[in-house]
Amino acid sequence: MTRSAIVGTGSALPARRVSNAELAERVDTTDDWIVERTGIRFRYIAGPDETTATLGADAASAAIAAAGLAAQDIDLIVLATATPDQTFPASATKIQAMLGIHDCVAFDVAAVCSGFLYALQVADSMIRVGAHRRALVIGAETFSRILDWDDRATCVLFGDGAGAVVLQAVADDAPNGILATRLHADGRHNGLLYVDGGPSTTGTVGKLRMKGREVFRYAVTNLAAVMTETLAVAGITSADVDWLVPHQANARILEATAKKLGLDPARVVMTVDQHANTSAASVPLALDTAVRDGRIRPGQIVVLEAMGGGFTWGAAVVRF
Ligand code: COA
Secondary structure, eight states, rough: EEEEEEEEEEEEOOSSEEEEHHTTTTSSSSHHHHHHHHHOOOOOOTTOOOHHHHHHHHHHHHHHTTOOGGGGEEEEEEOOOOSSSSSSSSSHHHHHHHTTTSSEEEEEEEEGHHHHHHHHHHHHHHHHHSSSSEEEEEEEEEEEGOTTTTHHHHHHHEEEEEEEEEEEEEETTTSEEEEEEEEOOOGGGGGGGEOOBBTTOOOOOOOOOEHHHHHHHHHHHHHHHHHHHHHHHHOOGGGOOOOEEEEEEEEHHHHHHHHHOOOOGGGGGOOOHHHOGGGGGGGHHHHHHHHHHHHHTTTTTEEEEEEETTTTTEEEEEEE
């Protein structure tokens, strides 16, 4: 029997970093309001030559290098994104071409901010059944392109970026590996966080729309529930968790969720202040940050979680 283990992480950000004060020059907002309500201080905004695929490819290259592998070792690419370069082909195939891989399986997964958790379970399952041995799981987004810059309640919250992990098949009794994943969706709420366009409806890309208060309310409840469920499947409790790497939507959601689980806030990896909400990229971006700065070490138990439009939500328990 095999399972999969995370053997390398990487991330990439656009060149341009934008502070709240810079944003306040063109949007009716203040640094104080944004920091107090969300914890966000900066976000990165993609330039014309930076796309979901270029950012995703850069993050993937860094993850492959961290794993000590070559691009040709990869036999599966799963990209989580809600902002693909084009409606089709899948941006995963653009990333594949940029990496110089000419024959592997490559496709996109759309679950918005939960996309990385969805992509992780898909790739983990494909490795468990023996179809693949080394997978790239990428979350990459350019939400700046779908923001309504006249809607101050949403445009201050999001940023662009990418994160990636390399999953490798390991024996079931290996010291490291993905111990459990759980996913959920409840489409009754798909009018609370959505884009008001698309190829089959308006024929346009559309802009992000959100009822922030309602989303906030559901987020804490759903995230605490799915983490409790996933920890139980892994056969551990929150006391065993070394690090929580949550979706970085809002510092207040992160704090409230950790509190509900009885987790020490010092064990929560928080990057929302630096990156804002990068949707599917936020979990692997935060994970790579904490791996590279030495917080996450081999043998430790790490919990990943996210919730996003749909609603979709999920969690994973990983031993590094
Ligand atoms: N700057 C200044 N004022 C702003 C503002 C901004 N950027 N955005 C909204 N406001 C104002 C509103 O106009 C409103 O003013 P009013 O009372 O005069 O009408 C006031 O602030 C409160 O707005 P409201 O939307 O009720 O604020 P809130 O306390 O709910 O905070 C969010 C807004 C978006 C920060 C909060 O709802 C939230 O974090 N929701 C979750 C969103 C999320 O994380 N989504 C992604 C999940 S993947």
